[in-house]
Amino acid sequence: MTTQTTIGNNGATMSQTLLDTMNGTSSSSRSSSGATSGSDLQNTFLQLLIAQMKNQDPTSPMDSSQMTSQLAQINTVTGIGQLNSSLTSLAAQLTTNQQTQAANLISSTVLAPGDSFSVASGKATGFGVTLANDATDVQITVKNASGQVVNTIDLGKQSPGTIPVGWTPVDKSGNALPDGTYTITASSTTASGTGTPATLSAAVVQGIIKQSDGTPGLVLSNGKTVGLSTIAAII
Template sequence: MTTNTTIGGSTATVSQQLLDTMNGTSTASSSSSTSGTSANDLQTTFLQLLVTQLQNQDPTDPMDSSQMTSQLAQIDTVSGIGQLNTSLSSLSTQLSAGQNAQAALLIGSTVLAPGSSFAVAAASSGSGDATAQIGVSLPAAASDVKLTITNSAGQVVNTIDLGAQSAGTVPVSWTPTDATGAVLPAGTYTVSAAATTNGQAATATALVASQVTGVVQQTGGAAGLQLANGKTVALSNVAGIE
């Protein structure tokens, strides 16, 4: 129940809630049941307190207007931040929906994404004309880049020297042959990437091509692509679309 208190000898009254707020004596239970903590609630309470203070101020010692202006500005800032958070949340939801729609369009497409394992198909007529789509991603330019290919037994079958490369995605269409030029049999192979810049090791990420078979929602709402090679990659990690 809300009670009113008369201030001084005047007829002005102040609710018990405002008095408790002014004196800092309101309890947690009364605060939760009679007042809110949002920016709008704080602004309403402040304006009620302000009007009450103005009505009962000492004419010979009026309130400091600069403090009132500062307090109002602080409340407006809190209110603005709350509205901004709401807008950003709405924008994030819209972006996630757009990403999911974009990812769905990739189903059935072949994408180049971080990975190591890839399949080699049998070359027709033993001519070695089958190709494997692999590559490397470089965050910065490198003076020398190499891709190392190993078979399912862990044996190195070939090394591809790409030389100097600029930053970005470097796709490679590789004919599956060993170091002597002999055609490699069909099977599963592994690629690893290494880069150097002025003799110092640099960052390089191997890429392999695989078909998109589905779309899933990852932690945080981001879209993830399910690939035919059994991997799931974030849409943002796709380096190329074939």
């Protein structure tokens, strides 16, 4: 039941609900204050403002500058709420677009973070490195399944960025490497010393999944699943 309270000598009344909202004593305001929308705050404020103007002292009217400031604050709250809604909608659209882009990569060969490649019938799957800075020399060490170094590839001077490597799989003596899986590590010489560039492995994109954070994941032919943003090159 809604009760009315008389304010001032002119007999003006205000609902108890509105007074509770002003004083923060209503059970609803205590339980759901955190969920109050900008629109609700604005409506409540306008009701309070009208009641205040009706019951102001004629000899000491309310300060118009304070009223303007309060209106600006309410508009700010409403604007922030609308901005949050817009950003949420935009994020959903971006996620959908990422899924579409990722689907276009199915059956494509990509370079993704990895440290291995395969040799079959005298041919090696691709690999590469990523450099953060200029390097006067970059070398890739190739090891077999037993951990033995079978060859070292000298890429020479390189600029920052992704560097795909096409290589005929041979050992130090020029003999063809047997079929199997090999691992790679990279080292670089820079103006500030030595570095360890990130290595990349080539694989075919076989499918797309939705990861726990909502972003698309690429299922690769080497058994790994990587994020779309980690793809360094499409080869």
